[in-house]
Amino acid sequence: MMVNKWNFERREYEESNNEYAARIFFGIHGLQEEVRCANCGKRMPRGECMVSKQYHDDIGMGYPVCVECHAAEWEKWEKWEKWGAVAAVRKGGD
Secondary structure, three states: EEEEEEOOOOOEEEEEEEOOOOOOOOOOOOOOOHHHHHHOEEEEEEHHOEEEEEEEOOOOOOOEEEEHHHHHHHHHHHHHHHHHHHHHHHOOOO
């Protein structure tokens, strides 16, 4: 399945063939229903997953990821957001 994967370094989406990102995290019904982490494929109840900052559908909804992968995404995001803010200041932007 082709999904949009955010590239933190280039600050743009790239297509990713991801066999795990088959379901969009949507709604609160069926929290015990099993889903797979869009990044590592770990199986977990829907109620235990987080929403990905990196894997999105065409309208920007995040796919489910496990807690460990979510933490790794936040580390990448914080690193590149900080870098992007420094670059903007150096260019004279906001």
